[in-house]
Amino acid sequence: MEEIREQVQEVFREVFEDSTLLLNAQMTAEDVEGWDSLAHINLIIAIEKRLKVKFATAEISRLKEDGANVGSMLELVARKRKLSQ
């Protein structure tokens, strides 16, 4: 899980151009400057590419809805990676 957190953090740093950004499970879109719906698409495709996972249509929007946070995103990525192994 920590390995996934680090890789996703790397993607966040690139997409939001902030080399000091630290990811934690409680973070939401509100906490990251510039995380609007356009940036969300950028984030999704960068994570798909770097982490070699694919989100379903419904999951893409769910990741930014109320109640969703970085923790739920990391868990989803981890689950998908386990499935594909």
Added chain:
Amino acid sequence: MAALYEDADLSSGQGRPARPISGAAGTAGNGSDVDLFLNTDGEWSGAAALMAAVERCNAAGEDDRRAAFRALIERMKEARDAGQFEKLAGALRLALTPMLDYTSVQSLNRFYKLLPSALRGRSKLKLAVLGGFTTHQLRELIELYLFAAGVSAEIYESNFGVFRQEILDPDSGLYEFDPNIVFLATHWRNLGHLPTLSDSPQKVNDQLEEEYGDWAQLWQTLHDRLGSQILQNNFDTPAWRALDNHEMRHSGALARYIAEINRLLMARAPSYATIHDVEALAANNGRRAWGDERFFLHAKMPCAPEYLVEYAHSVSSVLAAQLGLSRKCLVLDLDNTLWGGVIGDDGIGGIRIGQGDAEGEAYLSFQRYVKDLKMRGVILAVCSKNNEQTAREVFEKHPEMILRPDDISCFVANWTDKASNLRSIAQQLNIGLDSLVFVDDNPSERSIIRQLVPEVAVPEVSADPIDFIGALERHRYFQIATLGAEDFKRTEYYRANARRAEIQASAGGLDAFLQSLDMTAVIGPIQATTLERSTQLINKSNQFNLTTRRRNVAEVMALTQSQDWITATVSLTDRFGDNGLISVVLGCVRQDVLEIDTWLMSCRVFKRGVERFLLNHLCELARARGLACIRGEYIPTARNDLVRNHYAELCFRNVEAKPDGHTIWELPLVDYKPLSNFIKEVRADGRNS
């Protein structure tokens, strides 16, 4: 010919240290924190590291690409923090290849947005993007790749899905913006008459006609109200096929319908509508990957975001081509580029080229592709470290070679460094260094050229010759603005020019030479048959071009229909062949003066007296309208120094000279006597007039 080359292009970088972007030193030398970055000579100390980072990024392989890109971003941040925006702009232009991934391009776009508008490009373009899908990301990337091509674009973007209303409502923001070019960014979901599988062939046919008619009507409205050029997407086909193997045979099937409408667009679109082949982009990238539905469902994006990079690059290349910014000449290395092996070591029997061997056939494929480029008008040149005789012999004698001596307009094989040779090739062909593309299998040669002569495009290629085609294709260096029959004849002209030069060397004086050419010309206003070629020249000519004013087909068409404008074109034939339409003049009548707005000529007929012949014609036209005077102007650019004295040589007198070199000239018609020349006027049907 020595007097004809362009000083501005050829002198750059000559005899200077390896510093690719030679911007003004100390652009932002205000504030003490900035001064820390400056050397004693006022040059920002980070410049060399920034350019080295760009080069490492461009030359990076699959495994080190991300690390090289991250390092580049750090160097760009330093440039940003030091206020070195000119250096930053130079680095961005070189780094913006169409091979970048979407996330990387987004990072570069953030730097682009920081640039002051003066650094965004010399050519200006007002572009309206009317979207049938979300165009936000595409629009940003189009602007970015236009910047990479040297175009500063001001863009108007309509809201998603309201392109029809924008066009039909005369009070919409589109008309207030008044663009030069309108891009109709539509996709297959915007088709208005999609059939169902049970529709009869006759019904589908009627729907197709209606479909085409609807789009043509939108273009017509735009054209009537704006007089602007239109760029219209064709329609990309989705990957699914309800009829599977028989999809294309059933008239009511979706893919069949889209194929039919695309065919109608290609066959019938008027010259003021350029069709952008987005369907080819979808096919080349794979329809399943391209048409990733998730992004349409979420964000109404036209394709998977990753492909927006190539999509935008393709659109930008067509727009830049319409501004005359495509490259003109492909320069080729020889050993391990056109054939396998080293001719100097392996000999004519030892190099690998030809049938029966996979590697030899790969080089054949590349040569066949290059030959096609030549046939559509790209000039070919050779730049190789070899003995000239040995290298030439392969083109003359090797039975399997596809490229022959006649195909190469400029052949340079010697032991001089390639940077000097590329400058000499540009000089001999009478074109700018920024018109050259150089293909070489040797990574160090590529790297040296990119750093010493950054104006020359040098695509990164693998050692496998079959990849050379893909690299050239993806960069779209030679994009065509409008396709004319002339494009397929161009190399003939350059070759005929070489024969004319031989005669000139043997003949007595220039007059005797010109007389021996037996030149005849057809002269007349721009007509439907000459509209496209005239517009092409207006947008391409750089050297013999007094004012360098660009106009699209629609704008030129409007002038030909105005009472206040006089247009003239010249087509020249000589005993070596037909040169085609080679000169265009646009003049505006204001009171009793004919003001020459545009005067240009193709560089292949310099020094033939065409300008004297043409002036006689203009004077007759002006006199017939009772005008008193012809007024001309010269607006200097980096490339038109050749015609600085054009009007002086035609006996105009200088009435105004501005500090920037812009000059105004007048010729009172009362003094005018026809100028002598060696061109005989014939009518379009070939008879003497």
